[in-house]
Amino acid sequence: MFADHWSSVLILACLAAGTTAAAAAPGEVAAGMTCTVPDGWWSLDRERPQQPEPVKVLAVKPLTTGTPGAWVQPQRGKLTDQQMHLALERLTDCR
Incomplete structure (x- = not known):
C-alpha cells in the first residue's frame, strides 16, 4: 500500500509539472x-x-523537482480521502 501511494504521488506530480494555468x-x-x-x-x-x-x-512544500508546490486534498468526489502533491501554478482562486 505504501508503494502504491508514492507511485500515485509521483504520477500526479509529473502531471502537475506539465501544465500551466493562471496561478497564485x-x-x-x-x-x-x-x-x-x-x-x-x-x-x-x-x-x-x-x-x-x-x-x-x-x-x-516544493515538489521533488524543486518547483513550488502544495499538498492538497480534494473537497468532493471519490478522492476526498486522498492527498496530492501539485505544482502551485495549478492552483487558482485561493481564499
Whole structure:
C-alpha cells in the first residue's frame, strides 16, 4: 500500500509539472486555504472528465523537482480521502 501511494504521488506530480494555468504567487497560498484546480482529473462527471475542482491546501512544500508546490486534498468526489502533491501554478482562486 505504501508503494502504491508514492507511485500515485509521483504520477500526479509529473502531471502537475506539465501544465500551466493562471496561478497564485507562492506567497499567496497557505495551509488551510481552499483553491481550485482548473483541470481536476478526478471529476465524477463523465461528460466533463476534467473540470474545475475545489481542493484544501494542507501544506505548501516544493515538489521533488524543486518547483513550488502544495499538498492538497480534494473537497468532493471519490478522492476526498486522498492527498496530492501539485505544482502551485495549478492552483487558482485561493481564499
